[in-house]
Amino acid sequence: MNSSLALSSTTFIYALASIFYIGSFAFKKENLAKIGFIVLVIGFLDNTLGIILRWIESYQMGYGHAPFANMYESLVFFSWTVAILYIFVELKYKEHIIGVFATPLVFLAIAYASLSPDISSKISPLIPALKSNWLIAHVITCFLGYAGFAVAFGFSIMYFVKPKNSDSTSIFAKLPSLDLIDEITYQMVVFGFLFLTIGIITGAVWANSAWGTYWSWDPKETWSLITWIVYAVFMHLRMMRGWQGKNLAWVSIIGFMAVMFTYFGVNFLLSGLHSYG
Secondary structure, eight states: OOHHHHHHHHHHHHHHHHHHHHHHHHHTOHHHHHHHHHHHHHHHHHHHHHHHHHHHHHHHTTOOOOSOSSHHHHHHHHHHHHHHHHHHHHHHHOOGGGGGGTHHHHHHHHHHHHHOTTSOOOOOOOOGGGOSTHHHHHHHHHHHHHHHHHHHHHHHHHHHHSOSOTTOOSGGGGSOOHHHHHHHHHHHHHHHHHHHHHHHHHHHHHHHHHHSOSOOOOHHHHHHHHHHHHHHHHHHHHHTSOOOHHHHHHHHHHHHHHHHIIIIIHHHHSOOTTOOO
16 A cells, blocks of 8 residues: 555545534434544544555655645645544543534635545655754654644534524534533643744744754744744633633634644745745
8 A cells, every 4th residue: 555545535535524424413323423533643644644644655765754845745744734633632631522623624624625626645756955853853843733723623613503592492502511611622722822932933944954043934934933922822811811601612712723824824925935836
């Protein structure tokens, strides 16, 4: 098996997991969500295999770098990080139904990588300035941060659709309590903020090694800082001002929009040293 086959099958498996979760949500059948979780874990393992195989293929082609060098590889890794973080959340809280808000993000990331005509899956060599072990540390920490914010975004959306009336007959009534949704959102933001902070620091060290400066106000650097500030405001409002509920959920949603612009908008709309090829 090669990496392309593994990652193509991963896309299908993640789609299947999403269908099971959505079906569980729509038809109020918890067993479907349990099946969806098993399928999601299988997809995660296949995703892991695909990343490992692609790394091996890079060495076989003489490039010898981790599979984080272009948009395709970054999306594959993003889906992996969101999947593993969500798996941890479901195992911890035993709330199967929440997968309906997380698994589509996992699927959409890898589906966009696999199906978009504008994204090449070709393994390419790194430019000389990027040939550094800092690549692994920087990308892994940044995308773990993005994954935390993605899961927090899913829970923030959940907060708005969960009925306040516990006796509601809405399909959304089966969602976890508002207090639990709020708490998990906060935990995911703290997780994401920690890793984004480490990612920015490792990126600065790497930039100094590659370009001779720790910070150059490149568009990606600038938007990473904006994202960091938004989530710093989130944490300040939660810890120092005691904000909870919808107001804080809005900040989480705004923060994830900043994440998406940092990841996609900068790459497609702005030019800079960090643009993926």
